[in-house]
Structures are given as structure tokens and as C-alpha cells.
Amino acid sequence: MNAENEKQNRLEFFVTLIGIVGALIAAFTGIYQLWQSNINDARELRWKQAERATEMVSRMVADEGWQGMEMMDWDDEGRDYEINGKTVKINVRTVYSALEKDASDDTDRHIIDRLDRAFFLVSQLEAAVRSDLIKAEDVRFPLSWYAEKRMCPRKKLFENYLRENAAPETLRFFERLDEWKNCPPES
Numbered sequence: 420m421n422a423e424n425e426k427q428n429r430l431e432f433f434v435t436l437i438g439i440v441g442a443l444i445a446a447f448t449g450i451y452q453l454w455q456s457n458i459n460d461a462r463e464l465r466w467k468q469a470e471r472a473t474e475m476v477s478r479m480v481a482d483e484g485w486q487g488m489e490m491m492d493w494d495d496e497g498r499d500y501e502i503n504g505k506t507v508k509i510n511v512r513t514v515y516s517a518l519e520k521d522a523s524d525d526t527d528r529h530i531i532d533r534l535d536r537a538f539f540l541v542s543q544l545e546a547a548v549r550s551d552l553i554k555a556e557d558v559r560f561p562l563s564w565y566a567e568k569r570m571c572p573r574k575k576l577f578e579n580y581l582r583e584n585a586a587p588e589t590l591r592f593f594e595r596l597d598e599w600k601n602c603p604p605e606s
Contacts, residue, residue, distance in 0.1 A: 465554075472557030475544060480561070484536025488561075490514050491569040502529045515573050518580050538585040545588035548595070555595050567598035574602045 479485060490509045492498065497510035503525050514534070517527040541562065547553045570577045570593070581590040593599045 468551075468553050469557050471547070472553040475547060475553065476558055476561075479537075479540045479544070482536065482540060484533055484540055487514075487530065487533030487535070487537040488565050488569075490530060490533065491565060500529065502526055511569055514569075515576060518573075518576055535584065538581065538589045541592050542586035542588035545592035545595075548592070549588075555592075559596055562592070563596050563598045566593055566596050567602075571598070571602035572605065574599075575605060 486500070490498065490500070491511040491514050493510040494512075495510065497508035497513065499506050500509050501507075505525075507526050507529075509526070509530065513526070514530055517523065517530040518534075520527055523531065544553070544558050544562075548555045548558070577593075578590065581593070
């Protein structure tokens with residue numbers, strides 16, 4: 420009887436051990452699947468953020484307000500714009516001048532209208548970044564180029580204009596950019 424009890428105890432031990440091992444395998448498998456699911460969800464979220472950022476930048480550069488940034492593309496010859504039936508050449512210095520004036524003419528108003536629209540679109544980017552709809556690194560270009568090449572030389576002018584005339588999010592967006600943070604001091 421003792422040998423039979425011992426056999427029974429061993430059998431119960433092995434059945435219990437197999438049950439425990441099976442439960443551990445099931446638990447680890449579940450944890451691994453949950454971990455993989457979280458990784459996949461994070462990848463999918465990141466993909467959607469990048470896709471949304473691309474859409475927002477594409478809409479921004481297609482908007483007529485983007486002309487406000489494009490007007491700063493040229494140092495010298497400028498680009499022709501049709502303003503109230505007249506062709507006017509606008510370059511970066513024309514834009515700076517429009518931002519500095521208290522009184523304005525048709526050209527200045529055209530520039531300011533376009534810049535205001537562009538800066539509104541920038542404020543939307545900042546709102547989307549802050550709410551985690553998009554990542555800042557996905558929307559930094561082409562604005563980083565304009566910040567470094569065209570806005571930094573007159574950073575104080577742009578900061579003052581943005582503080583006075585744009586949503587606070589606009590300046591916050593530019594302040595995210597390394598190019599803006601690293602502007603050399605104005606001469």
C-alpha cells in the first residue's frame with residue numbers, strides 16, 4: 420500500500436507540476452502577446468502621427484498663406500506677385516519692411532495678410548504637437564529653413580510681430596526649433 424501511495428503521490432506531483440508549468444507558459448505567452456500588441460499599437464500610432472503630420476504640412480504649403488513664407492525665398496531679385504492688378508516684386512527685404520511699418524500700402528497689406536495666414540497655420544501645427552496628434556520632428560521642415568535663413572537675421576522683428584499679432588502657439592512652435600534657438604545674435 421505504501422508503494423501504491425508513493426506512486427499516487429508522484430503522479431499527483433507530476434500532474435501538478437505539469438499544470439503549473441502549463442499555467443506559467445500560458446501566462447508568459449499572454450504577457451508576450453500583450454507586449455507585442457502594445458509594440459504594434461505604438462508603431463501604428465506613430466505611423467498615423469507621421470501621416471497626419473505630412474497631411475498638415477502639405478495643406479500648409481498648398482494654402483495661399485504659404486506665399487508669406489515664399490516671399491522670403493529671395494534675397495535679391497525677388498518674385499513677382501499680382502497685387503490689385505499690378506505686378507510687384509517682393510523679396511525678403513520687402514517682407515522685413517512690411518513688418519516694420521506702422522502705415523502700409525497695398526503691397527505691405529498683401530504681405531501681412533499672407534504672413535498672418537501662414538502664422539495661423541503654424542499655430543495649428545503647434546496645437547497638434549501639444550495634443551500629441553503629431554510629432555514636432557515630423558513638421559519642422561520647411562519651417563526650420565525659414566527660421567534659420569530668413570527669420571533669424573531679424574529674429575527680434577519676428578518675435579515682436581508674433582507676440583503682437585499671432586496666436587501664442589505660433590511663437591511656441593518656432594521656439595521648438597533648434598534653428599530658432601540657435602539664431603546668432605543680430606548685428
